Amino acid sequence: MRIVHYMNQFFAGIGGEDKADTAPQSKAGTVGPGRLLQQMLGTEAEVVGTVICGDGLFADRMEETAPEVLRLIAEWKPDVVVAGPAFNAGRYGLACGRVCVDVERKLKIPAITGMFGENAAVEVYRNDVLMVPTATSALGMKDALTAIARLALKLGRRQTLGPAAVEGYLPRGERRNTQVDASASARALDLLLKRLKGEAFETEVPLPRYEAVMPPAPVADPTHVRVALVTESGLVPKGNPGRLEWVRASHWLKYDIAAKERLEKGDYEVIHSGYDASFALDDPNRLVPLDAARELARRGEIGSLLDTYYVTCGNHGILSEMAQYSKDIAAELKAHNVGAVLLVAT
Amino acid sequence: MLTLDLASFPVRRAQFGAETQYRDGELTIDRDAVRALVVQDARIRDVRLELVHPGDSARIIRVLDGIEPLTKVQGPSCTFPGFNGPPRTCGSGRTHRLEGLTVMQVTEFPYPASGVQAFEEGIVEMSGPGARYSSGSDRVNLLLVLTPGDASTNVEYDDAVRRASLRVADFLALATRDLAPPKVETFSIAEQTPGLPRVVWIHQVRSQGPMIQTFLYGHEMSGCVPTVLHPNELLDGALVGGNYKIGTRTPTYRHTWHPSLQALYQRHGKDINFAGVIVARGHHENEFLKERSAQIAAKLAVMLGANGALCTYEATGNTHIDFMLIVQALEQAGIATGAVVHEYGGPEGKDVSLVDFVPEAIALASSGGIDRRVTLAPVERLIGGTHLAHRGEEAQGELDLPLQELYAATIEMNMRGCRAQEY
Numbered sequence: 122m123r124i125v126h127y128m129n130q131f132f133a134g135i136g137g138e139d140k141a142d143t144a145p146q147s148k149a150g151t152v153g154p155g156r157l158l159q160q161m162l163g164t165e166a167e168v169v170g171t172v173i174c175g176d177g178l179f180a181d182r183m184e185e186t187a188p189e190v191l192r193l194i195a196e197w198k199p200d201v202v203v204a205g206p207a208f209n210a211g212r213y214g215l216a217c218g219r220v221c222v223d224v225e226r227k228l229k230i231p232a233i234t235g236m237f238g239e240n241a242a243v244e245v246y247r248n249d250v251l252m253v254p255t256a257t258s259a260l261g262m263k264d265a266l267t268a269i270a271r272l273a274l275k276l277g278r279r280q281t282l283g284p285a286a287v288e289g290y291l292p293r294g295e296r297r298n299t300q301v302d303a304s305a306s307a308r309a310l311d312l313l314l315k316r317l318k319g320e321a322f323e324t325e326v327p328l329p330r331y332e333a334v335m336p337p338a339p340v341a342d343p344t345h346v347r348v349a350l351v352t353e354s355g356l357v358p359k360g361n362p363g364r365l366e367w368v369r370a371s372h373w374l375k376y377d378i379a380a381k382e383r384l385e386k387g388d389y390e391v392i393h394s395g396y397d398a399s400f401a402l403d404d405p406n407r408l409v410p411l412d413a414a415r416e417l418a419r420r421g422e423i424g425s426l427l428d429t430y431y432v433t434c435g436n437h438g439i440l441s442e443m444a445q446y447s448k449d450i451a452a453e454l455k456a457h458n459v460g461a462v463l464l465v466a467t
Numbered sequence: 468m469l470t471l472d473l474a475s476f477p478v479r480r481a482q483f484g485a486e487t488q489y490r491d492g493e494l495t496i497d498r499d500a501v502r503a504l505v506v507q508d509a510r511i512r513d514v515r516l517e518l519v520h521p522g523d524s525a526r527i528i529r530v531l532d533g534i535e536p537l538t539k540v541q542g543p544s545c546t547f548p549g550f551n552g553p554p555r556t557c558g559s560g561r562t563h564r565l566e567g568l569t570v571m572q573v574t575e576f577p578y579p580a581s582g583v584q585a586f587e588e589g590i591v592e593m594s595g596p597g598a599r600y601s602s603g604s605d606r607v608n609l610l611l612v613l614t615p616g617d618a619s620t621n622v623e624y625d626d627a628v629r630r631a632s633l634r635v636a637d638f639l640a641l642a643t644r645d646l647a648p649p650k651v652e653t654f655s656i657a658e659q660t661p662g663l664p665r666v667v668w669i670h671q672v673r674s675q676g677p678m679i680q681t682f683l684y685g686h687e688m689s690g691c692v693p694t695v696l697h698p699n700e701l702l703d704g705a706l707v708g709g710n711y712k713i714g715t716r717t718p719t720y721r722h723t724w725h726p727s728l729q730a731l732y733q734r735h736g737k738d739i740n741f742a743g744v745i746v747a748r749g750h751h752e753n754e755f756l757k758e759r760s761a762q763i764a765a766k767l768a769v770m771l772g773a774n775g776a777l778c779t780y781e782a783t784g785n786t787h788i789d790f791m792l793i794v795q796a797l798e799q800a801g802i803a804t805g806a807v808v809h810e811y812g813g814p815e816g817k818d819v820s821l822v823d824f825v826p827e828a829i830a831l832a833s834s835g836g837i838d839r840r841v842t843l844a845p846v847e848r849l850i851g852g853t854h855l856a857h858r859g860e861e862a863q864g865e866l867d868l869p870l871q872e873l874y875a876a877t878i879e880m881n882m883r884g885c886r887a888q889e890y
Contacts, residue, residue: 248817284888292889296816298835298870298880299888305807305881306726306779307733309832310666313775313805314738316830317664325886326808326831329819367585367857368713369838369869391582394857395784397676398582437784437871439813439838 122166122277125199126155127190127220129213132259133173141177145186147193148173154262158203161270166277170197176212183219191223199230201277206235206265207242209257214242221250231276235265238291248294251276346460348414349427350378351450353435353443354467355393356401356408365434367394373433373446375453383412395436396467408465427459435467468657469558471699474540474648478568481518481607489642494568496609496639504634505611510627512616517850519593519608526843527591527610528862529851530874531572531625532708533603534632535720536565538640539703546640547704549685550633558699563643569608569720570636572628573851577615584621584678587713588856589874590843590866597843597868599883602718602875610850611635622677629682629709654699654732656741664774665742666734668698668727669764669797671780671790672717673710675750681717681781682707683746693747693764695771698728701744714837714876715782715809721875726882727779727807742771747793749786757789765796778806779881783837784822791825798827809877810836810887814869820887835885837871 130136130143132153151159152171159168172193179186194202202224204217214236221232235253236242243252253272255265268289275282284299285292303311308325315322340346357365363374378384384405391398391408406412409430417423431450435443454462477492484495498516505514519525537546542560545552576586591603598604611632618624659665672681674688681688684705696705706722717725728744735741747764751757768776776797780790787808794804808831810820816836842865849863860866870876 282890284890286889294817295890296810296812296820296836296887297890298816298839299886301884301886304726304730304884305832305834305886306777307730308886309779309805309807309830310727310730310734310739310777311805312830312832313666313777313803314664314734316803316805317775322830324829324831325833325888326810326820328824328826328828329821331819367587394583394585394587396583399584402581437811437838439811440819441813441817 122200122274123169123198124162124166124273125194125197125202126151126158126168126171127194127202127204127217128153128171128173129216130173130175133171135173141175143173143175143178145172145174145189145193147171147196154266157262158266158270161266162274165274169199174216176210176216179216180212187219187223190220191227194224195228201273202230202232203269203273204232204234206255206262206269207240208255208259208261209237209240211241214240215245218242218246218250222246233269233273233276235269243291247291252291253289254291340461343423343461344421345424347425347427347458348423348461348463349454349459350409350411350414350430351462352409352430352432352465354401354408354432354465355391355434355436356389356405356432357392359388359390361390361392365392365432367392367434368437369439370434373431373450375429375431377428378411378430379428381411382415384409393434393436393467408467410463410465414463427457468655469697469699470653470655470657471558471702472561473652473654473702474561474563475566475650476563476643476646476648477566478607480520481568481609483516487639487642489565489646494565494639494642501635501638504638505613505631508627508631510616510618510624511613511631513614515612517610517612519610521593521605523593524847525593525850526846526848526862527571527573527850528588528855529573529575529586530589530591531574531628531711532632533569533571533608533718533720534636535723536568536570536636536640537704537723538563538637538644540644546637547633547707549682550630550707551637554684556700557703557705558697562703563640563648565640565643567606568639569603569606570632570639571603571608571610572613572632573610574613574615574628575852576621577618577624578621580621583675586678586711586856588858588872589711589713589716590872591874592843595844597841597873600841600870600876600880601873602721602879612850625677625709629707633707654702656698656735658736659740660736663738663740665772666731666739666775666777667742667768667771667773668731668744669747669776669778669793670725670727670744671747671749671786671793672706673750673782673786674748678711679750680709682709688748691748693745693760693767695767696744696746698732698741698744701725701728706746710781712782714871714873716875717781717878718875721878727777731777742773749780749782749789751789757792760789761792761796764793765800765802768797768802769800773802775803775805778804783809788823791823791828795825795827805830805832807832807834807881809834809880811838812836812887813838814840816887833887834877834881836887837877837880838869840867840869842867
């Protein structure tokens, strides 16, 4: 198994900040901590080459430097690339992250790096790069390279990695289904018993962090504002011509209401299957309140009404996709000079 | 306090024959007798009986509930009380069960319905990659493939189907009445060991209305506040499922044999004192009713002297919010919780995994991500229709689906040890 090791000018022994502009270069065999890496890898893998670049140069001129580093790495025909570890060094961390991403995406070769959990590069690359957590400084070199070598060998053997907590790498933002021995109920009871005994326990489902959606300020003067009707209720014209799905909607739709004073019973159906829609079938205006909006416009209480309504289905919606639909709809509304939205949720 | 002897007769094969009888794991079923029990209700026109076994290249669609046959051979009340007899307290005496057999309802409804009252497919997949997530795939299933009769509404028809299936379940289990069971387990929580923590099980079921409901002693629960049951009442069928929402339903055979009940009984007298079951209804319409229900559930736990609560729930979305509020109310009442959640997160598990949470939910066990996908291989036998409800796809060929469209996937993933983990 052929390993290429990427490192900065400092770990290569070239110099510190004064040598941060060191140009990309390639050396046969190990350099600096590469000797320890080789020791950890044992006889199954060989560090065939080391590619070095100054942190300053890589950070300042990344778009020229990264391809050159990648070219030098590719020349060694590696099976696996190891970058760093970068510990808590910010620019070095970003360089290691970028090198790993390029190696995986462009060379289609597995790559691994290591850095301190709070290194700024972790947030940037954690979803795309395999990283082991390390100490803040090179004092943690041996532990870091032990973990890196173990995983590098697995990558080189094309073995599938287990969960992050088992293998010892930083989670990459992906939760996969796995099989364990005990039922979830039995494991929840185990967690409970640990709590009751005052023992340490770890939840299996970390609580998510949501982006808070703050209610906007009231519309200052609705009498001059164009209003649009938007809903996730799944109210669509009879026959569902846009094929909106009843769960996990893959798209949003818009329908013309220019010539209508109200939505007539029988012309619409509800494809959302999460609530009792009989009231809406009886009067579709209760989901898309065209009748009331027309009345408000007639009385001059709102400026005007947009000629289309927008609809998707919120049932079992995937959050990131729903967020994207909202952005797309909002962009269209903005282009049509809409100043306020009546958003009917179900 | 209730003591129940549960005698289990495992069913490994079933076949049709002249007389209904059980022998060494083989059940012979008298087709005509079963048929007569079903069509005695004019609301059902006809029934066709089919059998499927684990490993069969078979897929079943339009499945409603599934029931493991139970019958009361000694003691008060009956099994499935409220349906198969008066609503008298069950859970004591001796019950016989045909372990691993399911009486499974397969039917379309007579009248069109939309919104929440529309039928949602939950596919039973007997082999291949989907079988792992499909409840029923490891069971011998007797399918009652039904044709509606003189039912005036879908609700009427649903009632007829439920009652017919429970009659059949009792009839089949009766075949073991005079036989010596291979296995008898005695269930009791009367003996409480000093020094061990008292733990209740919060069993939140979904009851929203027709098509999405749970029955307690023969009556649907949408008007119920949380109530206390002895675990043995569940073993005897005090709860019957009538929730037909894709994979997030709990069929009756899982109410009568639930992984939470098993876990608690296994630990009873060793690590815990099992203090009882609090059955709560999920899917309240508004914040007021949600809070009211959560508060009552927590108060019952306090009154039962609970130190801890194992919390599990059926369904998702709205009901998940109810569930989190119960966890919060328990924690605020000083009762530690351990709770099971199934996760979302999108096909790759990269999105947010829970639709709602409370900061008190600090001890959660995962039963896996239910919107990850699986590709089902074409099958030789398709039962229940030709096309999938809702999706409209031809149902016999290859299907690419999220796990939650497999039958009772959430409860089965809990039971089989599915767990989402960070990668």
